[in-house]
Amino acid sequence: PATSMDELVSLCKRRGFIFPGSDIYGGLQGTYDYGPLGIELKNNLKAAWWRAMVYERDDVEGLDASILTHRLVLRHSGHEATFTDPMVDCRNCKSRWRADQLKDNKCEKCGSTDLTEPRPFNLMFKTAVGPIAEEGSFAYLRPETAQGIFTNFKNVVDATSRRLPFGIAQIGKAFRNEITPRNFIFRVREFEQMELEFFVQPGTDDEWHSQWVEARLQWWRDQGLLSENLQAYHQAGDELAHYAKATVDILYQFPHGLEELEGIANRTDFDLGSHTRGQADLGLSAKVDPNEDSTAKLTIPHPETQKPLVPFVIEPSAGVDRGVLAILTEAFTKETLENGSERIVLKLKPHLAPIKVAVLPLARNKPEIVEKAKAIKSLLMATGIGRIFYEDTGNIGKGYRRHDEVGTPFCVTVDFDTLGRGDDASLLDTVTVRDRDTMSQVRIHINELASYIRERLV
Ligand code: ATP
CATH class of the missing domain: 3.30.930.10 (Bira Bifunctional Protein; Domain 2)
Known part of the structure; x- marks a missing residue:
């Protein structure tokens, strides 16, 4: 944390x-x-x-x-009379403090102990309602x-x-x-x-x-x-x-x-x-x-x-x-990797992650790869699992690091193997799926991608 x-x-x-x-x-x-x-x-x-x-x-x-909120609501709820915190002023530097939060009764700004007696300060915001700002034509912004x-x-x-x-x-x-x-x-x-x-x-x-x-x-x-x-x-x-x-x-x-x-x-x-x-x-x-x-x-x-x-x-x-x-706070993690470098990763529960999957084309100037990556984004979008991010900055390593830092559970990379143009023709229509927490990578067929990710996002 x-x-x-x-x-x-x-x-x-x-x-x-x-x-x-x-x-x-x-x-x-x-x-x-x-x-x-x-x-x-x-x-x-x-x-x-x-x-x-x-x-x-x-x-x-x-x-x-x-x-x-109508004034009477917050009168009868008790807020008008009692929704207060004790406030003190520092006579030395004129700053204001909540009395019960001051340590040793000392001004946090200048350290002076010359403080006024605590007096109740009502925490509710009032706002004028309607065009005539008469006394009484106001409402409260609700305090709860x-x-x-x-x-x-x-x-x-x-x-x-x-x-x-x-x-x-x-x-x-x-x-x-x-x-x-x-x-x-x-x-x-x-x-x-x-x-x-x-x-x-x-x-x-x-x-x-x-x-x-x-x-x-x-x-x-x-x-x-x-x-x-x-x-x-x-x-x-x-x-x-x-x-x-x-x-x-x-x-x-x-x-x-x-x-x-x-x-x-x-x-x-x-x-x-x-x-x-x-x-x-x-x-x-x-x-x-x-x-x-x-x-x-x-x-x-x-x-x-x-x-x-x-x-x-x-x-x-x-x-x-x-x-x-x-x-x-809980999700924030700093790790030292085997090569000595440091990585920051937000280990968010997948249902809370802002981005569920990032789809990264290995090269952004290769139309077939870009097209394939966009098709995969659409396919994952159709499952309704949340935000799927198409990320074509071109640098996969940097992309992984950025998505670690924002807590994206999975990165999917589309490369030449996906198009069947790598050394191993059997990799046609497969993509690399990288796991945020373990950083391990697996090769998955596009047909199985949606269910693979959905199973792991709950
Ligand atoms: P505190 O003692 O910290 O001022 P409170 O006891 O007045 O909080 P409640 O009136 O019980 O708070 O409000 C319920 C919840 O609303 C709190 O548990 C807190 O999560 C949230 N809350 C209250 N005041 C604030 C605030 N000023 N900023 C952010 N969250 C707040």
Whole structure:
């Protein structure tokens, strides 16, 4: 795995995974742009999550709610009052810091200990809505995707006739005005989340919570993260948010330390209870603020009594960008080859690799070879396995090295033997397939190529 963030940042920029946001104007702190390969990796990760959460289960529905969010949603969710981090100013150099991240209460820039008292800083971005920028005509950029799930609870239940237990899954952007964005894409101001809200009958919540912790750990392992670099951390009493009955953080050994990748919380009936109309009659277990604004009763029939019930919710909430960072960290490998040279290889799980197969013609100025290579690209494309890259830079060795660095599992080379023009006529219609991890090469008949690769890409 990568041991320093710098080597990852440099690979990401050099090969087109991730660039600093607004780069040509000096950058905008806390924003990053995903380049040609980064977008493929990120899309593959999101697709793997969606497949595991929605397609492979029969008890989860999908949703894509708006980013612009009504003020009342984030008032009743509690974010307006409490979604804050403690901020301090350095009186000496005027820089600002998140108080709980400062070591020894010293300014990170100038080392001064002359800091102001911490004061709460709300992390939500506001934006003007409509042409008149009056006080009040604003919306929030959502600070998490979850609230869109709670506010659509009734819509989804009515449309799908779901009964407990069931979940709603969503992937999308979230925005937080972090006081100190840092550590590359680990802590940024604009990021993506993959969130599931899984609604259950009270009394079954502890069991579901543990099941989800196990399922999520296994999913991260399936994405290539090693068990030894993952840890399930059970938050202790005073760390727990006031609404949470239990929270388990999945931590990963990032280059900058063991830090949160995903949180899995048992949020009881706090969220639906906060957003529902008619709170008083519903026998809520969480302590919620009164809500005179909501127009919907967020209940579902109790599985046994059929009486209206506000269910408990288990929330596995993962950061897409932190996932990408963890996966890049784990996959990054530096090897010294037999001839003493060094190679960098991204040992990505094939389903996450931005490019599945590179097809390289041995010579780009030989029309028959080029034509054959393009035909092989089309043949592999037709299998629907993802991006197949036709690469005609002409230098096979350099091509292999480039594809090692971006994690392409297979390189297919088309040469004179393929055309039946080499020394061995029996090699007609065969190609060389090179494996990224072992660097071994095998000769495969074109008719068997698609199935050979498909078998090895899962
Ligand atoms: P942290 O304590 O690191 O600020 P959090 O506990 O506030 O994170 P949650 O509110 O639980 O985070 O959000 C769920 C997930 O969203 C996190 O596990 C993380 O993967 C992701 N996430 C949260 N904030 C950011 C951010 N600023 N940049 C990138 N990802 C983030």
